[in-house]
Amino acid sequence: MLLYYTVNIIISRILLKIMNIEFLLSARFDNRRVIPTQDRLFKAIVSSLNEVNINPLVMLSEFSIIEDGNTLIYSFHPSSDPIYFEFKTDTLFITISTGTFGAGYHRFIVGVLDRIARRLDIEFKENDAHKDPSGYFRNRNFEELKKFFINSLANYAQMLITHHDNGFSNFMISMPYDYPLIEKSYFALSALGYWGKNWFTDFADANEEVRLSMSEEFFIWNNEEMNAKFWFKSFISLIWLYYPFREIIDDKERTMYKKIMYSFQESYKKDPSLKYPWDILIDIAHYLDDENLARFIESKKNTHQPSAEIGFRLENARYSIAAGFTISLPMRMNIFKNNKNLIEFKDINVYIAMQVYSFANDETDVIMEYVLKQIDIAGEDKGEELDIKVKSSNIQSIVYEKELEDDDYIITVAAAAKKLALLAWFTYTGKENRDKCIEAIKSIEVEN
Template sequence: MELVLYFKTDVRRKKEVRRKGLLKVLNALAKEYDFRIYPNETVFALEFFPSAYLYLELLEGNLNGSAIIATWGPGYHKFLCEFIDVLAKRLKVSFLADDESKYFETRDFGKLTAIYLQKLENHLKACYEEKNPFLVWENPDWYPLPLPNTFIAPLKRWDVEEVRTVIENRFFNKFALNFYIWPHAEKDEYFFRNLGLYLLRTEFPWVEPRFSEEESMIILMLECFQKARELNPVIELPDAEIEAVKMILSGEEAAIGQGYRNETIVYRISGDWSVKLPGEFIRRQEEDTTVFWSDQRIVRIGDVEIPQEMRDISIEEIDDAQEARGEKVYYEAGDLEYRGNLFYVPDEEIPYYCLDGVVKRGNYLALVVITWLEEEDTDWALNTFTSIIKKQ
């Protein structure tokens, strides 16, 4: 379920946009609107809120833009249109927009809200009838594991009975307040509460912050909840979890609350590979290898395509080419083949356990190295290894 907003410079105006001038304008606007800019040579991603992006592409002096609006809602749609107006004015250009809702032309927020409600109603009914566990999920890097009789959305995991009640009683207006992050025209108590809930349920790993970005995210979350309470003293907030977050931020132990990142989630990896890991793991890229780490456990996965001249090679031949150490690991699931060596490394400084293996599907390999410190995590390492799959 989504609405997409497209726009481009009106080439009839003969005004070209230059990269240097565009960056200057964007940097100035970033200070006013508090967004991040991720630029490359021709594409600029503007992140207004976590995972809320506006993409700009500069091609031969013309500027094209797009934004996918799903759970962010009609308030964000309105905000983007107003931002595009400001951008056009600063660049001294005109934009032609392709807006399915027609809001860019009409600026009728009542009609815009009605469109979002109708889309939500249609989508909710379809997911319920088709038993689709994902009401919506936009993060390209990972997704939660579906649970029986539940529906996944960024602000919460909905029970099937809750959704049935909404549909049967046509409580779509109330549902929208708990589904769209920005349901109204202004940044009211629902905006701040829902942005806080988004960070709590989808971004917060329920561990003490490990770097400055995590700490900033937690502070923003708490500020959102505080602002929501200031705007509406009786608005319902997850007060017990908010107190737990404050304790974790200060380094104290606290009860773990609800959130996708305190569950096992599925991380997508290049080459259409994926792996199941606890959501608290931190991800980074080291050239062609994706690295996940958390406390005493590290997982490294590299994607390799078998060269044309070697495609007759079997998993056994690949396994035999590896140094034989420790205990052999064998596993198969359909056309996925797993081979590895599990062994202990008595390092003088930090002794550790290691699973060095390979996963093969067709002409593709995942080269895997998993290391951990405690013997009791061996089953976790084996389960992680066999959770690595490649889409067909």
């Protein structure tokens, strides 16, 4: 089963790159100008991009700098690929990816970079080997840009159909690259939900007029203006990708909830008649402790409208731990990777910590003996050994459980495979959460 998921995700990633529209720009600070330091340049770029008149999406944007300090990553929208800025010697390089978000976003990014260029008094030029394939950076013809996106989607649809006919499925389109593998069968999914094969077949067979209409469903931002549909699809995509359907458990999550509500409010101001997921929005307002907003949404709720069934984080997914170990968990859990060998998962009443070790020895009995000694060195009571094992035949496992205070429990898992070991601690509150921990333990696998 794991091999099936792995092969499907490789095919899916390849197809995503085919659909994606990526190009490179550069601008040189010549001798007539003072060449800035990298730190000052990045600060100037971020400062400019945090201005509403330059970046109207500033309320949804965020940035980070890669550890070596050479690359600034700026995300304009949580559902889109970020832009990469790299400064070498006297030249600023930019990598732009826009394909699966839509023609409107492509136009927006080029416009923002125009304003950045004027602010910095530089001129961006295309890389000869990686020019804007749509031609928009050169000709600025938006109607031609829309046609390019529609034709690209038609070609992409045909590729999906062909690969499905060859036995592949579960295609991930316009998804964050490290998005987990959802454990259910589907034809395709994107930031706007699940898509059936018939939709892509109909699109590939449609005439130009019908394709134009259908493309409005597929792309988040397909028009020039930031209209109600753009803002509506923005918060719908954020719910599909990131909303865990529970209370807030960290600051990053609180920020995402605020972005959902901001996009909803922008959409509602422009068109209150759209089919809003009222129940979800009411819950988010409560989780943000914004009772005034919750009452406002309650007052606008259409009681005759059925509840919207959206959100990938209602599903289970298979997550990579480290060194080939994987585990199946509810997607509502948040993930934290402190280093390449330690990973944590957090939910309201469940906390999981996992540590992976590697060995030169491939004898699982010897590895298991070592791991158990490490547990004993800590000197804490492991509790009682449970009659529970990891299902994978490639893994030897021992599981202990101990009751703590205030209805808290901890399950300790020692697992050994060839040249690898896993130590895991499942802490949960309330016996009603025990089964999900046990099922997760049983699901642990290791890639050969």
